[in-house]
Amino acid sequence: MNKVLIPTKLSDVAANTLKTAGYEVIQDADTPLDVQAASHPDTVALIVRSEKVTPEIMDSLPSLKLVIRAGAGYDNIDIVYARKKNVDVMNTPGANSNAVAEEVMAMILAYYRHLVQADTTTRAGLWEKKKYMGSELTKKTVGIIGLGNIGRNLVKRLQGFEPTLLGYDHFLARQRALNIGVTPTSIEDIFSQCDIITLHVPGGPSTHHMVNAELISRMKDGAVLINCSRYGVVDEEALAAAKAAGKTIGYLTDVHPKDAAGEKPSAAVADLLLPHLGANTREANTKAAKRAAEQMVAYFSDGDTSCVVNGESPNGLNPAHLQLAFLLAALARKAGGNKPIRRVECTFYGNLRVFRKWFTAPILEGLLPHAEKGLMPPAAEESLREHGIVFKAREPKDDKPYEDSITLDVVMEDEGEYFNTSVRGVVTEGIPMVSRLNNFNGLYADLRGTTIFLHYKDRPGIIATIGSALYSNGINIDNIAAPADHSTQEALAVLKTNKPVSDELLNKIAGEIDAITAFSLDV
Numbered sequence: 001m002n003k004v005l006i007p008t009k010l011s012d013v014a015a016n017t018l019k020t021a022g023y024e025v026i027q028d029a030d031t032p033l034d035v036q037a038a039s040h041p042d043t044v045a046l047i048v049r050s051e052k053v054t055p056e057i058m059d060s061l062p063s064l065k066l067v068i069r070a071g072a073g074y075d076n077i078d079i080v081y082a083r084k085k086n087v088d089v090m091n092t093p094g095a096n097s098n099a100v101a102e103e104v105m106a107m108i109l110a111y112y113r114h115l116v117q118a119d120t121t122t123r124a125g126l127w128e129k130k131k132y133m134g135s136e137l138t139k140k141t142v143g144i145i146g147l148g149n150i151g152r153n154l155v156k157r158l159q160g161f162e163p164t165l166l167g168y169d170h171f172l173a174r175q176r177a178l179n180i181g182v183t184p185t186s187i188e189d190i191f192s193q194c195d196i197i198t199l200h201v202p203g204g205p206s207t208h209h210m211v212n213a214e215l216i217s218r219m220k221d222g223a224v225l226i227n228c229s230r231y232g233v234v235d236e237e238a239l240a241a242a243k244a245a246g247k248t249i250g251y252l253t254d255v256h257p258k259d260a261a262g263e264k265p266s267a268a269v270a271d272l273l274l275p276h277l278g279a280n281t282r283e284a285n286t287k288a289a290k291r292a293a294e295q296m297v298a299y300f301s302d303g304d305t306s307c308v309v310n311g312e313s314p315n316g317l318n319p320a321h322l323q324l325a326f327l328l329a330a331l332a333r334k335a336g337g338n339k340p341i342r343r344v345e346c347t348f349y350g351n352l353r354v355f356r357k358w359f360t361a362p363i364l365e366g367l368l369p370h371a372e373k374g375l376m377p378p379a380a381e382e383s384l385r386e387h388g389i390v391f392k393a394r395e396p397k398d399d400k401p402y403e404d405s406i407t408l409d410v411v412m413e414d415e416g417e418y419f420n421t422s423v424r425g426v427v428t429e430g431i432p433m434v435s436r437l438n439n440f441n442g443l444y445a446d447l448r449g450t451t452i453f454l455h456y457k458d459r460p461g462i463i464a465t466i467g468s469a470l471y472s473n474g475i476n477i478d479n480i481a482a483p484a485d486h487s488t489q490e491a492l493a494v495l496k497t498n499k500p501v502s503d504e505l506l507n508k509i510a511g512e513i514d515a516i517t518a519f520s521l522d523v
């Protein structure tokens, strides 16, 4: 029988669901996880909240297959080590987003109306009505950093207060943000313009001190910063220095280096300090518990890995094909002129067909260089959707018996007009090769490194002109292909160079040969 440890305070619904499904469950929120792990080395799965799941814990559980974080942020789990040990890690996306959104509302209103202090002084017999003159949330400008499950939930909760909503999220398409009533804005402008700024990004190295001295210096006097994301996202020393220098800004925080009793580093700088209460509602706890148990059953009974956050590609899929998908997408983006992408259709031929969902992440990364890296297939699909891109994997046609290869058609929009860029590629001798760009067949170009593309009216002497311009600038040509399209009398020169070619030089060459288009790709 599969043994599951739940070393945390979590609704009974998780244990009950799992027991009904035939699992042995040990739930103990009082004994430290390492002690429980030592007593139950045959554990196959863990459900945790903020408890740290370290390499040592994983090493002490040789049968461990799955760790589920009943919640959103999984920075308490060493996901890289878990992958090395072949342990899958999941979270329960969105299960506690309403709880956190409501907590933010409570924090804003409590701070604006001095509720915490007023309760204390009124109980003490004081009457400090004049002192507790408040502010109204209605019609304020609110900036939301991170428009994921919590950020978007918060948008809905705030809307009754008729706010101006500004948002910043690396991975959310402009139109999607506008559709939910948020104006996409740079993080700098959010800090300069907002009355309230609230953080809803994950913790970890990519967001460490994301709110730094420069951003803090932009805040208006009287503005308030809310941190319900993770300790470390705000440079609290910089915040303390700004406050000490006379800046009147509020700081409300729910997050700490450790979820434990004791002194809190934020105490001196925070105007409201909570003990990580964001997800602490009965409703969120029940929802996260139920999701965790259901995800676990689906994982062990049906192999459902859709919520895995540390996955890697399956056996039998050559990583060079993943790299090919990335390169084709990057090429299509550059060849199409970097315009807003509306639709992507791909065909995966030969044996690649069965692995088609694994290509979504490298295609996303090639199309959108700022997109989150290494996403699992469902998250990559969601990210494409969020960027307003329709993504479709077509069935290969029987009359095209290609070997393992990929075709990508990317539709971009420019001032209401739509343009298609079509690319195809294969892996030859382990190297990803682009075989076609639009009508130009037979390229077989290795695009790793720097490659320049010049499309021109075909006539003698062009390659010599390009070669001589590169030579004059000390650039060597490592490889060259120049297929012609006889139907249009046009040709495409594709030159791999030993170093990057500046835009200035490329434009000069394009001018000399009267090119139709010219671009470079550095990957």
Ligand SMILES: NC(=O)c1ccc[n+]([C@@H]2O[C@H](COP(=O)([O-])OP(=O)(O)OC[C@H]3O[C@@H](n4cnc5c(N)ncnc54)[C@H](O)[C@@H]3O)[C@@H](O)[C@H]2O)c1
Binding pocket: 071, 072, 073, 074, 093, 094, 096, 097, 100, 145, 146, 147, 148, 149, 150, 151, 168, 169, 170, 171, 172, 200, 201, 202, 203, 206, 207, 228, 229, 230, 254, 255, 276, 277, 278, 279, 280
């Ligand atoms: N205080 C609490 O009790 C509590 C509860 C739940 C979650 N959290 C924290 O909140 C975080 C967000 O939760 P969620 O459910 O909304 O997660 P989510 O994954 O749905 O959303 C996170 C969003 O942040 C964006 N993002 C990531 N890095 C970014 C960056 N560098 N710049 C701009 N945007 C970036 C992502 O694109 C995504 O839209 C969690 O990771 C967790 O750390 C805290």
Ligand SMILES: O=C(O)[C@H](O)COP(=O)(O)O
Binding pocket: 049, 050, 051, 070, 071, 072, 073, 074, 096, 276, 278, 279, 280
């Ligand atoms: O990331 C999360 O889900 C929150 O930080 C909640 O943490 P908790 O489950 O320990 O309350």
